[in-house]
Amino acid sequence: MDQQVQQMAAGAPLTGVRYTPGIVQERSSIMVVVLSIVTCGVYWFYWMYKITAEIKQATGDDTLNPGMDLLLNVITCSMWGLYTEYRHVQRVHQVLVYYDPHHKDQGQTIMILNIVAIAGAWLGGATGVAALIATYMVQEEHNKLARMA
Numbered sequence: 001m002d003q004q005v006q007q008m009a010a011g012a013p014l015t016g017v018r019y020t021p022g023i024v025q026e027r028s029s030i031m032v033v034v035l036s037i038v039t040c041g042v043y044w045f046y047w048m049y050k051i052t053a054e055i056k057q058a059t060g061d062d063t064l065n066p067g068m069d070l071l072l073n074v075i076t077c078s079m080w081g082l083y084t085e086y087r088h089v090q091r092v093h094q095v096l097v098y099y100d101p102h103h104k105d106q107g108q109t110i111m112i113l114n115i116v117a118i119a120g121a122w123l124g125g126a127t128g129v130a131a132l133i134a135t136y137m138v139q140e141e142h143n144k145l146a147r148m149a
Helices: 029-038 044-061 067-076 077-098 105-125 128-146
Strands: 003-007 015-019
Touching: 015 044, 015 067, 029 044, 044 067, 044 077, 044 128, 067 077, 067 128, 077 128, 105 128
Parallel strands: none
Antiparallel strands: 003 015
């Protein structure tokens, strides 16, 4: 069953977002992180493809292209994924804020964590922790959406 979901962002015009419950899968956020580590990031690519496909199908957002995102992630050594994590959290927030006007937008936190990860890589520091925390948070947001089914 499709539901018309609308969000009024601060100062932005009212926009409609379609959402079909039951498509977005709930996953263990810890397991997403662990599998990403154990597979040296290969699972992260698979996970990113799957959540893009789920969000596309659940929201009817034809601007999302899981195959293109996967290709860009491979070509850019996951740099494109930093943007896609942010984008997914924004899409999820658009739906969740309709049901809970107090839902906190995690997009900025995700972006900051990913910037810290990039900066650390350039400076030769330990960066994986910030990126893994961001991935964990993205999955937690997706789980909130999955529980709405």
